[in-house]
Amino acid sequence: MNTFGDMFRVTVFGESHGKAVGAVIDGCPANLPLTEEDIQKELDRRKPKSIFSTPRREEDKVEILSGIFENKTTGAPICGIVYNKNIRPKDYEEIKYKPRPGHADLVYRLKYKNYDYRGGGRASGRVTVGHVIGGAVAKKLLSYTYNIKIIGYTVKIGKIESEFNYYNNQEIFNNESAVEELINKIENNPLRCPSINEKEMEEYILKAIEEKDSVGGVVEIVILNLPVGVGNPIFNKLHAELGRALLSINAVKGVEVGRGFKSSEMFGSEMNDEMYFDDEKNIKFYSNNSGGVLGGISTGQPVVLRIAIKPTPSIGKRQRTINLKTLENDYIEIKGRHDPIIVPRVIPVAEAMVAITLADLMIKSGFIHPCCL
Amino acid sequence: MNTFGDMFRVTVFGESHGKAVGAVIDGCPANLPLTEEDIQKELDRRKPKSIFSTPRREEDKVEILSGIFENKTTGAPICGIVYNKNIRPKDYEEIKYKPRPGHADLVYRLKYKNYDYRGGGRASGRVTVGHVIGGAVAKKLLSYTYNIKIIGYTVKIGKIESEFNYYNNQEIFNNESAVEELINKIENNPLRCPSINEKEMEEYILKAIEEKDSVGGVVEIVILNLPVGVGNPIFNKLHAELGRALLSINAVKGVEVGRGFKSSEMFGSEMNDEMYFDDEKNIKFYSNNSGGVLGGISTGQPVVLRIAIKPTPSIGKRQRTINLKTLENDYIEIKGRHDPIIVPRVIPVAEAMVAITLADLMIKSGFIHPCCL
Amino acid sequence: MNTFGDMFRVTVFGESHGKAVGAVIDGCPANLPLTEEDIQKELDRRKPKSIFSTPRREEDKVEILSGIFENKTTGAPICGIVYNKNIRPKDYEEIKYKPRPGHADLVYRLKYKNYDYRGGGRASGRVTVGHVIGGAVAKKLLSYTYNIKIIGYTVKIGKIESEFNYYNNQEIFNNESAVEELINKIENNPLRCPSINEKEMEEYILKAIEEKDSVGGVVEIVILNLPVGVGNPIFNKLHAELGRALLSINAVKGVEVGRGFKSSEMFGSEMNDEMYFDDEKNIKFYSNNSGGVLGGISTGQPVVLRIAIKPTPSIGKRQRTINLKTLENDYIEIKGRHDPIIVPRVIPVAEAMVAITLADLMIKSGFIHPCCL
Amino acid sequence: MNTFGDMFRVTVFGESHGKAVGAVIDGCPANLPLTEEDIQKELDRRKPKSIFSTPRREEDKVEILSGIFENKTTGAPICGIVYNKNIRPKDYEEIKYKPRPGHADLVYRLKYKNYDYRGGGRASGRVTVGHVIGGAVAKKLLSYTYNIKIIGYTVKIGKIESEFNYYNNQEIFNNESAVEELINKIENNPLRCPSINEKEMEEYILKAIEEKDSVGGVVEIVILNLPVGVGNPIFNKLHAELGRALLSINAVKGVEVGRGFKSSEMFGSEMNDEMYFDDEKNIKFYSNNSGGVLGGISTGQPVVLRIAIKPTPSIGKRQRTINLKTLENDYIEIKGRHDPIIVPRVIPVAEAMVAITLADLMIKSGFIHPCCL
Secondary structure (H helix, E strand, C coil): CCEECCCCEEEEEECCCCCEEEEEEECCCECCECCHHHHHHHHHHHCCCCCCCCCCCCCCCCEECCCEECCEECCCCEEEEEECCCCCHHHHCHHHCCCCCCCCHHHHHHHHCCCCCHHHHHHCHHHHHHHHHHHHHHHHHHHHHHCCEEEEEEEEECCEECCCCHHHCHHHHHCHHHHHHHHHHHHCCCCCCCCCCHHHHHHHHHHHHHCCCCECEEEEEEEECCCCCCCECCCECHHHHHHHHHHCCCCEEEEEECCHHHHHHCEHHHHCCCEEECCCCCEEECCCCCCCEECCEECCCCEEEEEEECCCCCCCCCEEEEECCCCEEEEECCCCCCCCCCHHHHHHHHHHHHHHHHHHHHHHCCCCCCCEC | CCEECCCCEEEEEECCCCCEEEEEEECCCECCECCHHHHHHHHHHHCCCCCCCCCCCCCCCCEECCCEECCEECCCCEEEEEECCCCCHHHHCHHHCCCCCCCCHHHHHHHHCCCCCHHHHHHCHHHHHHHHHHHHHHHHHHHHHHCCEEEEEEEEECCEECCCCHHHCHHHHHCHHHHHHHHHHHHCCCCCCCCCCHHHHHHHHHHHHHCCCCECEEEEEEEECCCCCCCECCCECHHHHHHHHHHCCCCEEEEEECCHHHHHHCEHHHHCCCEEECCCCCEEECCCCCCCEECCEECCCCEEEEEEECCCCCCCCCEEEEECCCCEEEEECCCCCCCCCCHHHHHHHHHHHHHHHHHHHHHHCCCCCCCEC | CCEECCCCEEEEEECCCCCEEEEEEECCCECCECCHHHHHHHHHHHCCCCCCCCCCCCCCCCEECCCEECCEECCCCEEEEEECCCCCHHHHCHHHCCCCCCCCHHHHHHHHCCCCCHHHHHHCHHHHHHHHHHHHHHHHHHHHHHCCEEEEEEEEECCEECCCCHHHCHHHHHCHHHHHHHHHHHHCCCCCCCCCCHHHHHHHHHHHHHCCCCECEEEEEEEECCCCCCCECCCECHHHHHHHHHHCCCCEEEEEECCHHHHHHCEHHHHCCCEEECCCCCEEECCCCCCCEECCEECCCCEEEEEEECCCCCCCCCEEEEECCCCEEEEECCCCCCCCCCHHHHHHHHHHHHHHHHHHHHHHCCCCCCCEC | CCEECCCCEEEEEECCCCCEEEEEEECCCECCECCHHHHHHHHHHHCCCCCCCCCCCCCCCCEECCCEECCEECCCCEEEEEECCCCCHHHHCHHHCCCCCCCCHHHHHHHHCCCCCHHHHHHCHHHHHHHHHHHHHHHHHHHHHHCCEEEEEEEEECCEECCCCHHHCHHHHHCHHHHHHHHHHHHCCCCCCCCCCHHHHHHHHHHHHHCCCCECEEEEEEEECCCCCCCECCCECHHHHHHHHHHCCCCEEEEEECCHHHHHHCEHHHHCCCEEECCCCCEEECCCCCCCEECCEECCCCEEEEEEECCCCCCCCCEEEEECCCCEEEEECCCCCCCCCCHHHHHHHHHHHHHHHHHHHHHHCCCCCCCEC
């Protein structure tokens, strides 16, 4: 099951240390302006850049094989691939028989028998190159048709919470230039956290690195300019599809929409978003506790999502594990090249998954023509 | 999009004040013993029973129209329906033009133009009769083939947390008779909360009722006896599908697996579940922080999920809203028959959605034969 | 797999001698005027009427359980059911152990173990009540939005060919009143054959009845007013989807589009439909050998399909079979109530399958809004 | 809609004169031995070879990018690509504005606006490279698990019928060495026709070539060793899915199963396949008129299919068409490199589509484990 979406469909393929990773995007309507640069830009955002990320460096140069003619989509499937270059399968000899705690090594092996253990194979974060390729096409489609923006940022690193989040700063999201400024701030910060206590977070991570340990965090994603009426009631709810998309990203252990778990502590009279007509008789809400979705359908307000990201399972610290060759209990100290924290690198992937989900739902809800713009 | 599942598929239909509600279950393998009683039992669990739930009382008698022969499934689709009897469309004249805050009235109307507003129509909790019918078949299938148990219970009401939850009481879930005792305790409690501070919760709700307000809460769901290897990596992850299923239930605003949001605060060395061989060389884990799933695939440990349920949006308290007839701002004090808290009634529905998801995934993962037991 | 369609989906259920047969239609956009009469009309066309059909007489009164509000669709799933009344399971005691040659009895039993043999159970033509309910909704949608007409008629009974068919009478299909006249002629003929040699056909069948035998035939279906651009290239071709829909009807053993098998005998220069601009610069074709579809996409010309229907397998003549109880070779002389020819009764079912397929494709191709008209 | 299959899924991509063509195969169970040679072998069968096919010569060297580890599948998606090399877009300048009669040029342009006209772009037979890659994996899976063989051959060229076909030569298909001999004969004949009048056919084609015209034909496909019980009743019938798969191939205008259109001329007593127990109490049939399928489910007998292939639309003869630039009526004499007959080259593609369909149905029917062999 490597395809996501029903009408706008992204099929991803590839392994960490195989020949290539990539994606086929099917169901993108014709006539959308699209170039390799549109995709490269997003792949570059996904690359490890700082001391907080893996030392593996890949050029990640995308090659589009199909579906584009004269710089516009044709309605035919778009295949984009990235050849793996910086491969070091040797690094993984140890994990061949010693599954890493917190990682999918063991269950893959039990389920599939033939497990490409090199760098985690199919279970590696590297396969999200395909997600990002698909997401880049979806983002272009959403931006071109409805000026939709998907903005992800870190709101928590380990136990350190950022003072910046949607509910503290709603006014920013109503102001186009403030949004642009926010995006710049996010992209120029190594943790993608637009916070005043960002230094404290960095120190927190550095300390964990020193101890050969790893750190998790929370990411918030806000969707702007989504029209009213996207999503279907019952089994194809906007937030249920977005939730599935985000839970599909490795390391995500929880997802919230709007006030999320906090809403369970509120009274109905606090939680309900009351409505009014403004002077031009437009329907408005006094608040956005729902996070832009009611009954599975978008309300026209910003959609607000949050995901919990567990600490990277690959750590240098000595851990107990089993040895499938000797059938004895054993220890592992993971070498290889790993991210001590993946939170900032999850953001472009999460945005990609959100974009793919929205592209699919907007076609299915009749907002974007399925064949031709 | 009223169908859930790919191989085990449940299609639900019906409105709150229409003729009937029900479901068609397609893809249930032949030869499963199944009677109307199996389904009735679950529908009875869903019924409002206490002072904490709506005064609308329905017999909810299920009628199976197809797919069963000599008390066993035939592989043909199973249609189960429940005729609506206790209908009072009059109660809803006011909301015809005044959408209820926090409810889907407004977005349904904007999306579909022709909105059956009576009792919320399709957006009513009443349609979960169909979910429960589908879930009852799924539960029977899971129980018959693998003795799988799905146990939901309340862990929080408003701001009051129960001291009982999976991580505080893991030993209970390893002991078959303790599990039976737990289930009895849950089912005999009006809030489905096996907690010592359950009285405090009741008072909390009664106070809200007095103030014509409503209350939310958190439900935990534990899946026992799920074998290793259920779920697919990448886009059909066990917990992503379960998350989608649970987010499909009205009022659910967040979902967690395992340590959930708490995992974002942990270090890798705390979060990772280390492994060992026991004396019989079975693979075991020292902990279950992952909540029974790694890389989207079940580990064989209990699966642990939690959902956040917002307070019921329908409250008697005066709220601001708009009047779509007069096009003026207006007020609403909702009458009709409503649950001041839906948390305990969500539990059978949540279990049903989990069961449907698991039945589908176990067929797709090759654990249950798709055609015939 | 009892659901047909992706965006406009029909799920059918029920057995020949079970409680009820029916269908759930999901994905029909809101605001379509629809009443029980729209469906009843098509069910009445499906009923056995003449001496050429089964003596089993059912009222076939449809009851809509959901999805309609104030005589229009709401976007919610529409469930329509027909209770079975004229049931005589006794008639089928013999086939309990003696599978009928040419029928699905044996393979159902081998595949599903628990086989509802009464009247063929799920394999009975009776289940097409569900197809026709779904088709009636689809027809209404197609007619309401694009005035699309789907016209089926018999062109061959056994070895006797009708002189009437699309390629002999193309001019009729370009003339609205001639089309209405044709439809009347078809509906008033017991064989649904608008032919001068229709009497010869009747005698052919009567002779077969006398010999306790059965007869097959060929049906042609013409679709009018389908706009250019319906269908997707590669794997969702208009004629491939229509072909699958028609091959899903029991007894259909072949399907053709346009010139069909005859095209294999033609030269390219004969087969190709040349184009021209008419005086208003509209694009026109000199011929319609393609049958209204090129590269899987509709051309705007009438779509022409033909299906081969085998003789009814249930015959009174003595046939060799096996006895699954005695495990001996045996004979069977089928009693029960059967159609000596199903060709005319297949027509409303074939039209229904065509309509469902078109409704789905037109939504997927962006011609009909998926949510709301 | 460039994906075929539900559990075994093939997604194809690429254009005639784009960078590459290829396929992603998802849902192939792990542990299947598979190498590039397995795929190359089938691609080589698809290549033009004789004077009866296009002079465009491509190496068609496949490169597997993912999903294989230590020469076996891992359960991860398999991406195979073929770079286009022998590209001459110049040849197609004329058709930029003059759509070719009988070809999809016009409808693509109307549907998608941005049409890659070079060599027919996405509508070219070249994209079937992807089909064949997918089919090669499916064939290997079917052969490895059940020794299933799919054998296609020409039974008619234009008006010249071969005396060889399944119903004339049933005994051959029951004899393993005779089958091997037959396959050799087919593969060594430029028309893939194991017939004594094959020379007559060649002359027929040469004459058409001389007249700058093209020729069609009929292909028969026989499936051996398919077990009883493959396929689902109602909407996922074995022959309906196979029919759709075959109608998805460009130029196919009709499909038959078993006696096909001939069955409509038979009496029930002739058509029905009677059954008996052989000496070992195995269930046998006296005939195979059904073509190996009853009620949509395989009977265990050979499955027999036939497809009608229209003459290649691209011909050198002068034809009338429209000019979309001048908006005048015009003429076209197609240059470029084209097959005067595609019948023999359709065969590997048809076998591929059959294989993909069977792989999918056998997983869905529980014959092949969905995850791991």
